[in-house]
Structures are given as C-alpha cells and as structure tokens.
Amino acid sequence: MEVRDITLSYERSVVFEGLHLSIEAGKVTTLIGANGSGKSTLLKAFGRILMPSTGTVYLDGRPVREYATREVARRLAILPQKPLTPSATSVRDLVSRGRHPHQSLLKSWTSSDAEVIDAALAATGLSDLAARDVGSLSGGQLQRAWVALVLAQESPTILLDEPTTFLDLSHQLDLLELVRSINRERGATVVMVLHDLSLAGRYSDRLVAVGRGRVLADGTPWEVLTPEILRSAFDLDALVVPDPSSGTPLVVPAVRAETTSGFALLP
Numbered sequence: 001m002e003v004r005d006i007t008l009s010y011e012r013s014v015v016f017e018g019l020h021l022s023i024e025a026g027k028v029t030t031l032i033g034a035n036g037s038g039k040s041t042l043l044k045a046f047g048r049i050l051m052p053s054t055g056t057v058y059l060d061g062r063p064v065r066e067y068a069t070r071e072v073a074r075r076l077a078i079l080p081q082k083p084l085t086p087s088a089t090s091v092r093d094l095v096s097r098g099r100h101p102h103q104s105l106l107k108s109w110t111s112s113d114a115e116v117i118d119a120a121l122a123a124t125g126l127s128d129l130a131a132r133d134v135g136s137l138s139g140g141q142l143q144r145a146w147v148a149l150v151l152a153q154e155s156p157t158i159l160l161d162e163p164t165t166f167l168d169l170s171h172q173l174d175l176l177e178l179v180r181s182i183n184r185e186r187g188a189t190v191v192m193v194l195h196d197l198s199l200a201g202r203y204s205d206r207l208v209a210v211g212r213g214r215v216l217a218d219g220t221p222w223e224v225l226t227p228e229i230l231r232s233a234f235d236l237d238a239l240v241v242p243d244p245s246s247g248t249p250l251v252v253p254a255v256r257a258e259t260t261s262g263f264a265l266l267p
C-alpha cells in the first residue's frame with residue numbers, strides 16, 4: 001500500500017498535506033504519535049473510509065478508489081478505533097459478517113465459512129461466548145469479537161486502530177502474538193496504531209511516527225524509539241533500554257516534575 005502526495009482533512013482542519021508513505025507488504029508496520037497527530041486519519045485513508053482531497057491511495061498497485069467495495073473488503077480488513085456495535089446480535093453473527101465479502105450470488109454460505117468463523121472465535125478465546133449477545137460483553141470481550149471478525153475476513157492486508165484497547169496486559173500480549181502469527185504464517189501485511197511504545201517496538205518490523213502534519217520518523221523500532229524522537233513526537237523525556245525479555249526497545253518515561261501535555265494539576 002502506498003499514499004502519494006495526499007491531503008487529508010476534515011471540514012475545518014487539514015491533518016496531512018503532501019504526505020507520502022509506502023507500507024511494505026508482508027510486514028507489521030505500526031503508526032505511533034501523540035493524541036490528535038493523525039494516526040487514525042491515516043489508517044482511515046488506507047482503508048478507504050476517508051478519501052483524500054488530493055493525491056492517491058494505492059492498494060496492490062491500483063488506486064483504491066477504483067476497486068468495488070466488495071473487492072476492497074476481500075483485500076483489506078479494517079478495525080476502526082470506535083466500531084459501531086450492532087444491537088441484538090450474537091458474537092457468532094458479528095464474526096460471521098467477516099465472511100460477507102466472500103459471498104456472492106454464485107457462492108453462498110459453505111461449511112468452510114463456518115470453519116473459518118469457529119477458528120476466529122477460538123483464536124480470540126471467544127468460543128464459549130459465541131451465543132452471547134454482543135451488548136452483554138465486557139469491553140475487552142467485545143474488542144476481541146471485533147478482532148475475530150477481522151480474522152474471519154481472511155484478507156491479505158489488515159488495518160487495526162488501537163486493537164489492544166480495553167484489553168488487560170495478558171490479553172494485549174495474546175492479541176499481538178496472534179497478529180504476529182497471522183503476519184508470519186499467512187504473510188499478511190499489518191498496519192496498526194498502538195499507544196504502548198514498548199509493545200509497538202516488540203511486535204513491529206517498522207514504526208512510523210507522525211506529528212505536526214508529517215512523518216517525523218520511519219524505520220526499525222530501534223531507529224525510531226530514540227529519546228530525541230520521543231521528545232519531538234510526544235514531548236516525552238524517556239530512557240530507551242533493551243527489554244530484558246525480548247531485546248527490543250523498552251521505553252522508560254522519566255519522572256516528571258510538571259505536566260507537559262496540556263493537563264493542569266489541581267491546585
């Protein structure tokens with residue numbers, strides 16, 4: 001995937017102008033950056049949820065706007081930051097929506113669709129909750145159900161906006177291990193947004209730091225998670241040391257004497 005010279009904006013604000021970025025196929029790329037820096041906006045452009053006002057987004061070498069919607073959904077799955085949860089729907093029904101792009105007038109539901117859904121439920125630890133209404137799930141269970149839908153879609157490209165939201169640390173690790181196994185075993189291209197920089201460093205081949213309307217840094221976790229770049233992207237003083245468990249960069253924020261991100265301390 002690639003964006004060439006794109007402008008991404010909302011009614012009153014331009015988030016990116018003249019942005020170029022290409023995503024390597026078969027790799028895990030994570031977008032990092034401060035709140036409001038444009039990570040979700042960029043992911044939405046890759047996922048054809050937001051059209052650029054200038055420039056072009058390419059998917060598999062073709063402008064993404066030229067594909068039929070069903071074709072995009074076969075090639076690319078996106079988990080937005082705040083997906084709209086349907087009412088009166090079981091977990092299994094929600095996950096089965098991932099198979100819709102694979103159905104057509106000529107090809108209806110088959111037993112292999114059911115197998116893919118079972119596998120997606122099992123991979124996200126939801127088999128026992130398959131019959132539950134999605135409205136009754138905890139935040140973390142619901143997040144896993146959305147991830148299961150993305151898995152069931154079996155697309156070669158997966159876009160995940162903060163997929164670890166609501167998950168406890170153990171489930172965060174499980175989810176990121178699952179993402180990495182889909183990347184390694186199915187060769188899927190993954191682009192995600194994560195706020196935990198150490199986990200981003202542990203589970204990504206490449207990090208792209210965005211801020212101030214541009215790409216601030218782009219490279220391997222060790223190239224991007226440096227104290228200088230963390231200061232520039234997050235206004236954060238931090239040490240970066242090798243994670244004793246994985247050898248990847250571990251970001252250790254320095255103790256703060258005062259707030260820097262617009263929060264005001266109570267008097």
Ligand SMILES: Nc1ncnc2c1ncn2[C@@H]1O[C@H](COP(=O)(O)OP(=O)(O)OP(=O)(O)O)[C@@H](O)[C@H]1O
Binds near residue numbers: 033
């Ligand atoms: N629907 C919208 N309408 C108007 N402005 C928007 C809309 N969505 C996002 N923005 C603005 O665009 C900018 C980038 O937002 P975006 O959600 O892409 O940031 P982000 O890096 O994903 O942030 P966060 O880490 O807080 O999720 C912000 O200033 C935000 O207020």
